[in-house]
Amino acid sequence: MIAIIIAIPLIMAIFMKKEYAVEREITINKPQQEVFNYIKYLKNQDYYSYWVMMDPNMKKEFRGTDGTVGFVYGWDGNDEAGKGEEEITEITEGVGINVEVRFKRPMEGIAYTPITTTAISPVQTKVTWKMTGVNTYPCNFMNFFVDSMLGKDLEKSLGNLKRILEKS
Numbered sequence: 001m002i003a004i005i006i007a008i009p010l011i012m013a014i015f016m017k018k019e020y021a022v023e024r025e026i027t028i029n030k031p032q033q034e035v036f037n038y039i040k041y042l043k044n045q046d047y048y049s050y051w052v053m054m055d056p057n058m059k060k061e062f063r064g065t066d067g068t069v070g071f072v073y074g075w076d077g078n079d080e081a082g083k084g085e086e087e088i089t090e091i092t093e094g095v096g097i098n099v100e101v102r103f104k105r106p107m108e109g110i111a112y113t114p115i116t117t118t119a120i121s122p123v124q125t126k127v128t129w130k131m132t133g134v135n136t137y138p139c140n141f142m143n144f145f146v147d148s149m150l151g152k153d154l155e156k157s158l159g160n161l162k163r164i165l166e167k168s
Helices: 001-014 031-041 043-048 140-167
Strands: 019-028 059-063 072-077 085-093 096-105 111-112 116-122 124-134
Touching: 001 031, 019 140, 031 116, 031 140, 043 140, 059 116, 072 111, 124 140
Parallel strands: none
Antiparallel strands: 019 124, 059 072, 072 085, 085 096, 096 111, 096 116, 111 124, 116 124
């Protein structure tokens, strides 16, 4: 019986995609440039990212100039937060940033997390946060759950971002 329980996900993983993609968005009642000027600084994630808030005592390391291509935000936290680093790989001024996240613990992996802003009106901005990556077999079985798991975290983070920006 235990062998069957173990075998089912392994067999399912053979037929599942290795790539995953999660996307969430929120409307913030602020002009696009103001929203962009906040999200382009990775250090501001300390105030809105659900993942950073998992461990208020995590060790952080920074390399480069925040808000510019090549800036790296490294972290080493508890078991929940893990260890890794994220790097700004591209900036489209006034629109968004592309970030490469390199996880080291609890599992190694790379994800891409672009954050973009789109003007809805002069005083409203849609913020879209995506996360894409690849899980190799048999870990790709987790892709079945990734949208619901990571999606909730993105929603919490975007909600925090909205509260912060709409207060200012």
